[in-house]
Amino acid sequence: MQLGLRLPGFLGRDGEPAAQRLISWPSLWRGGVAALAIIFLLSTQFLFQLELYEVWPLPDILHGWLDHFLDLSIVGGCIFAAFTSAAPLRVRGSAAKHLLALASIALGALAGEVLLMVRIPVPPDISAAGMLFAKVARWMVVGGLAYAIYTYLRRTAHAASQAHESGLQRVQLERQMTEARLQALRAQIEPHFLFNTLANVHRLYQTDPGLGRKMLANFVAYLRAALPQMRRDETTLKQEVELAHAYLNVLQVRMGERLRFRLDVPNDLGALPFPPLALSTLTENAIKHGLNPLPEGGSIEIAARVEKFQLKVEVSDTGAGLRQNSGSGAGLANLRARLAALYGEMASLAIEANAPRGIRATITVPIRTVSG
Amino acid sequence: MSSANPIDSKQFWLRRAGSGLLLGMSIAILEFAYYYPLVATPDKLGVGLLASLLLSWCGDGVLLAVTVGLFERREAPRSLGARQLALAVVIGSIAGVLAWQAFVNLVLREQFGIWVLRDFVGQPVNWSVGVLYHIWLMLVFGGLAAAVYSSRQRHARMLGVLHAAELSRETSQRQLAEARFAALRARIDPDILFQTLSKLERLYEADPQGADRLLAELIVFLRGALAEVRATPAQ
Numbered sequence: 251m252q253l254g255l256r257l258p259g260f261l262g263r264d265g266e267p268a269a270q271r272l273i274s275w276p277s278l279w280r281g282g283v284a285a286l287a288i289i290f291l292l293s294t295q296f297l298f299q300l301e302l303y304e305v306w307p308l309p310d311i312l313h314g315w316l317d318h319f320l321d322l323s324i325v326g327g328c329i330f331a332a333f334t335s336a337a338p339l340r341v342r343g344s345a346a347k348h349l350l351a352l353a354s355i356a357l358g359a360l361a362g363e364v365l366l367m368v369r370i371p372v373p374p375d376i377s378a379a380g381m382l383f384a385k386v387a388r389w390m391v392v393g394g395l396a397y398a399i400y401t402y403l404r405r406t407a408h409a410a411s412q413a414h415e416s417g418l419q420r421v422q423l424e425r426q427m428t429e430a431r432l433q434a435l436r437a438q439i440e441p442h443f444l445f446n447t448l449a450n451v452h453r454l455y456q457t458d459p460g461l462g463r464k465m466l467a468n469f470v471a472y473l474r475a476a477l478p479q480m481r482r483d484e485t486t487l488k489q490e491v492e493l494a495h496a497y498l499n500v501l502q503v504r505m506g507e508r509l510r511f512r513l514d515v516p517n518d519l520g521a522l523p524f525p526p527l528a529l530s531t532l533t534e535n536a537i538k539h540g541l542n543p544l545p546e547g548g549s550i551e552i553a554a555r556v557e558k559f560q561l562k563v564e565v566s567d568t569g570a571g572l573r574q575n576s577g578s579g580a581g582l583a584n585l586r587a588r589l590a591a592l593y594g595e596m597a598s599l600a601i602e603a604n605a606p607r608g609i610r611a612t613i614t615v616p617i618r619t620v621s622g
Numbered sequence: 623m624s625s626a627n628p629i630d631s632k633q634f635w636l637r638r639a640g641s642g643l644l645l646g647m648s649i650a651i652l653e654f655a656y657y658y659p660l661v662a663t664p665d666k667l668g669v670g671l672l673a674s675l676l677l678s679w680c681g682d683g684v685l686l687a688v689t690v691g692l693f694e695r696r697e698a699p700r701s702l703g704a705r706q707l708a709l710a711v712v713i714g715s716i717a718g719v720l721a722w723q724a725f726v727n728l729v730l731r732e733q734f735g736i737w738v739l740r741d742f743v744g745q746p747v748n749w750s751v752g753v754l755y756h757i758w759l760m761l762v763f764g765g766l767a768a769a770v771y772s773s774r775q776r777h778a779r780m781l782g783v784l785h786a787a788e789l790s791r792e793t794s795q796r797q798l799a800e801a802r803f804a805a806l807r808a809r810i811d812p813d814i815l816f817q818t819l820s821k822l823e824r825l826y827e828a829d830p831q832g833a834d835r836l837l838a839e840l841i842v843f844l845r846g847a848l849a850e851v852r853a854t855p856a857q
Contacts, residue, residue, distance in 0.1 A: 291762055292762065294758070295755075295758055295759075295762075298754045298755055298757075298758040299751075299755070300750075300751040300754055301748075301751055376659050376660060377659040380655070380658065380659030381656075381659055383655060384652070384655035384656040384658075384659070385656070387651075387652055387655050388652050388655075388656070391648055391652060391763070392763075392766065395763075395766040395767060395769070395770055396766070398770045398773075398774075399766070399769050399770050399773050402770070402773035402774050402776070402777045403773055405777050406773065406776050406777045406780045409777070409780040409781055409783070409784045410780055410783075410784075412784055412787075413780070413783050413784040413787040413788075416784070416787040416788050416791045417787050417791075419791050420787070420790055420791040420794045423791065423794040423795055423797075423798050424794055424798075426798055427794065427797055427798045427801050430798060430801035430802045430804075430805045431801045431804075431805070444815070444844060445841065445844045445845065448837060448840060448841050448844065449841060451837065452834070452837050452838065452841060455826065455830070455833075455834065455837075456834075459826075459830075462826075463823075463826065466819070466822065466823055466826070467823065469819065470816070470819050470820060470823060473815065473816050473819065474816070
């Protein structure tokens with residue numbers, strides 16, 4: 251493996267300044283403490299020489315231990331200095347990086363042991379080179395193990411942060427997915443209504459052109475109200491109520507006496523923001539699952555009020571009621587997900603039985619200004 | 623890694639013994655390098671010194687690694703926590719060294735005349751003194767090796783977590799793309815519809831028959847669009 255050394259200060263491969271790769275003070279501090287702990291551990295070997303206790307008094311042994319600890323600290327300090335100055339160097343490939351780390355440990359150990367030999371010369375009958383080799387080899391093993399632990403810990407932390415990042419992205423993606431699915435569902439409701447209405451208009455123009463014209467006009471009014479809504483995240487309550495009104499007008503032509511409705515929305519609440527098509531979803535549900543199954547039809551009432559700084563909008567019908575309310579689950583679940591995405595815990599959708607019959611659905615959203 | 627092969631298989635114990643052997647060999651070689659210049663014996667004694675050190679340290683190492691393996695088996699299928707690993711190393715070092723050094727000194731040396739380190743150095747042999755040194759070295763080097771092992775396992779586990787997270791993110795990304803595509807496909811351009819209907823309204827005043835034809839065409843088109851929407855998997 252070729253060592254491709256680069257001096258700090260050059261730009262790295264990925265273009266970021268190499269200065270960012272220099273060791274930060276906290277990690278330098280932590281590394282120093284860890285190195286000191288290992289040196290302390292190694293120095294305790296002195297205390298495990300039982301034969302000393304027979305010859306030396308305890309204070310001398312403790313003094314010898316301190317001496318030994320200082321010796322080890324000199325070498326350990328050299329290794330630490332060599333390692334920390336080699337760490338910011340940029341090399342190609344992880345093998346070269348490990349090699350560089352081990353080489354820096356060996357060099358530091360060699361320098362430290364040579365310093366020690368200058369301090370206390372080796373007896374002439376012992377090979378100094380052999381002693382140096384043995385001691386450096388020992389430091390290499392200790393340093394190599396410590397480096398392996400350090401590398402694994404760093405990689406684990408890196409992987410953990412990546413996993414965290416990935417989890418965050420997933421949550422965002424799922425939120426967007428809810429939006430996209432809701433859009434798809436919204437678009438699925440549209441064509442049904444569209445198709446049925448136009449088929450009605452077509453038929454009416456042949457039997458009762460006046461009524462057909464009225465229905466077509468109502469439907470165009472509905473589309474005029476619905477068009478801007480379909481592309482927004484938030485509209486006002488007034489726009490939503492107008493949309494529901496236009497929708498009910500279209501159906502009124504088709505259903506005649508079977509549909510009666512009443513809107514009870516105070517004018518001063520009109521400017522409050524409201525999630526788009528939320529009211530339409532509830533109104534469509536009330537028609538589709540409440541009134542349509544009944545031959546005699548029923549009535550729908552839309553009411554809005556403010557309670558405890560919350561806007562409550564109710565859609566109640568006198569239709570078939572909860573037990574036959576099958577098939578609307580997906581629409582309501584999507585509406586719930588949408589409310590949660592827009593307002594979190596602060597918004598809710600409650601479905602309950604209406605007296606004497608039918609369903610009352612209530613949307614509660616927090617009050618905010620339109621710009622907010 | 624213990625996750626690769628089941629605990630208590632032959633391979634598992636072979637791996638444990640192998641890592642213990644490696645630990646013992648490393649220490650023996652370090653010790654040899656340290657004592658060889660001190661002993662200053664004729665060259666042929668060097669091989670004997672190395673063999674004696676290998677015998678002495680490899681047994682310690684294997685017993686330590688096997689003790690860790692026993693702890694792992696007890697804890698299986700969960701992997702050892704840091705505290706349990708430390709306990710295993712302490713117990714394995716002390717018990718392993720005591721057992722093996724007693725065997726080497728009292729059986730091999732007394733009965734079969736095999737030399738231990740102090741015979742080479744020329745010092746009186748008091749094996750209880752050497753035991754403490756052995757225990758210390760096994761504790762330090764075994765402890766460091768165990769720390770490497772434990773951090774490596776943690777790293778592998780974290781990589782598993784990362785892999786799972788990446789996988790579910792990929793899945794979400796794909797699902798989002800699908801949902802967006804479905805939403806796109808399901809959309810009937812409202813502007814075109816609106817224009818057509820406005821035109822229809824005017825046309826019914828001027829040319830009711832033409833308007834009728836246009837409406838019939840529009841209904842045919844919508845029927846087709848509706849079929850496509852229905853074919854889209856609804857979630």
